[in-house]
Amino acid sequence: MSILITLLWLMSSILFLTNPGNEKTRWVSYIGFCGGFGGLSVLLSSDLEHSKWVLLLHYISSSIGHYGTAYTIFIFGLIYSDNLKTKKNLLWKLLLFIPVIITQLLFTEYPKFETQYAIISIWIVPYVGIANALIVYSAYSETNKTVQKQKVLTSLVVVPALTFALITNIILEAFGVAGVWLYNPWIIALAFLLFGCFIIKYGFLGVQIKFEKQRRDLTMKAVTSGTALLNHTIKNEVGKIDFLTNQLKDHIPDKNPEAIDLILKSTNHVMEISTRIQKKLDILELKESEFWLSDLINSSIDLLQPHISETNIVKKYEVDAKVYGDFVHLQETALNIMKNAMEAMGDSKILIIKIYKTRKQTHIDFIDNGKGIEKDKVSQILDPFFSTKKRVGNFGLGLTYCYNVMTKHQGDINVKSQLGHGTTITLSLPNKRVLNIQSIQKSNNTSGESYGYY
Structure with a gap:
């Protein structure tokens, strides 16, 4: 179980920290964080009698793991498929959180967390099922081939893992079939391998692009500052050559003027190249x-x-x-x-x-x-x-x-x-x-x- 928690929180941290400005990336990372708390509650369940603080942490972890995971999955599905409009974004998030509040207040006893699977499945199964359907349909209906490829890869990582977790953690438990959820770490490990492959080779929810952008931004900063210094040195030295050549030309006007003109042309050419390179790398000023x-x-x-x-x-x-x-x-x-x-x-x-x-x-x-x-x-x-x-x-x-x-x-x-x-x-x-x-x-x-x- 500790492996499951580590993999979930590692995937979530990578996604969140590398692209925090992307709402889709944030919500899929929230799914991983909440799922990790579910795993933490399992680890704590063996030590509930020894400390009231462990009991409290187990209660909180179990609530986040069962209710928070389902809620974040549904919100992610809506956002990912572009069905949650920006102007009403917050309102829908609050409305869809109501089942979480009702379940927590009316059907969750404190301090010992007892999961009532038959009751929570009433809203968790539709939440996760609709989210999976929206993710798959979003990939199927996408017309842009590049975007579609990214969505297909996302579906391959997210949908099987969510479906297996829904069946083993909620549906089978509601029908009295217990213990199948113990296979979850293997499914999470497989999802992590796919995640690692896709994020390196193809990109996953824009994270690969972010990595390349960070690398390129660092390169740009280094090249810009280095080129500015180099250009400054080149211009100074070429300026000296140009000045001295013109003085030499004035003193010996009849001595091989073609060679002197060639030197002057070469210095002008170097100055032109230096100026053109610097213009391409200079900080841009926008006139909008x-x-x-x-x-x-x-x-x-x-x-x-x-x-x-x-x-x-x-x-x-x-x-x-x-x-x-x-x-x-x-x-x-x-x-x-x-x-x-x-x-x-x-x-x-x-x-x-x-x-x-x-x-x-x-x-x-x-x-x-x-x-x-x-x-x-x-x-x-x-x-x-x-x-x-x-x-x-x-x-x-x-x-x-x-x-x-x-x-x-x-x-x-x-x-x-x-x-x-x-x-x-x-x-x-x-x-x-x-x-x-x-x-x-x-x-x-x-x-x-x-x-x-x-």
């Missing part, structure tokens, strides 16, 4: 205004002429959103992504642009039919100075700049790619930046609107 995302995309496409003349752009908008942000920086971000896409595609260039909304974010997908990126390089693609391009003059800072812009907008940028199957780059803005949202007719979304230029 209101604009529609469709206008942002159209403006970016216009600026790409004539480079985009051989690309077929297909717009598949589920919504259009008026947002509050820096138009210029977000436009430059879109330009960088579309340029990269065009360079990665072959003769038949197709770029699909999607705008859609989820519960907490509004997204823009840029989907190309290029050669894709190797699996081991996808996680590095946003890192400073990393590039899959081999051209001279490419510094690997374009997507790093995009990452900076999205972070400054409290948003995110995500890269999904498979070698030979193209790349999808998603820009995500928090819905608190969305001022207005307009749905686009589904008939237009399904077929897409083709904006090819030939």
Whole structure:
């Protein structure tokens, strides 16, 4: 049982501490914490006669384990499936807590906790059953393939463990079949193994993305400060070379002027590179205004002429959103992504642009039919100075700049790619930046609107 408690609280701590701002992650961690208290009550049950404090702790742990776990499971199911609306969030949470209060006050004796399974199953079975159904249906009905994959993995970890616990802890006990719950630690251990696999390889409820973001933020800080120092040194030394070369040119104007001009050109080139690198890494200052995302995309496409003349752009908008942000920086971000896409595609260039909304974010997908990126390089693609391009003059800072812009907008940028199957780059803005949202007719979304230029 101590293993069960350790695994539950370890999983819950990882989820809660790495992504506390995500409500779905918080509530699934609450499930683990409450379940751990249920295990603690079992450990304490063997020592109830020795201390009144142990008796009290057993009573509290048992209450949290039986009632709190079922309640947090139901709330998680509602939030995860986007059925608990933000404006009425607190009201519903309070209303759904009423069975917990009634059970605690009317059917739970103190100090010795005696579980009345037949009574508590009246509300616990529907709570857990509906939550499981909502989690599975949310994965089944999800239209975005990337999000759907995450939801399927979540279902594989959460639903079997919750179902087994419901049957062994509540239903069988209500029918007088006792002791089957002793197998729970094995199910929790299996769930923990799946959790560990998914969180490392694929991500689980956004935690993997958080790990990568933390690593990238640390890299950005180190690179920015290091590059600033290096650039300062380079500019000082190159400035000296430029000054001395100009003095030398004045004193010996007729002695091999081509060589002196070449030195001056080289110093100017180094200064230009240094300035360009620093601009990409400097802290951004946002000049915010209101604009529609469709206008942002159209403006970016216009600026790409004539480079985009051989690309077929297909717009598949589920919504259009008026947002509050820096138009210029977000436009430059879109330009960088579309340029990269065009360079990665072959003769038949197709770029699909999607705008859609989820519960907490509004997204823009840029989907190309290029050669894709190797699996081991996808996680590095946003890192400073990393590039899959081999051209001279490419510094690997374009997507790093995009990452900076999205972070400054409290948003995110995500890269999904498979070698030979193209790349999808998603820009995500928090819905608190969305001022207005307009749905686009589904008939237009399904077929897409083709904006090819030939």
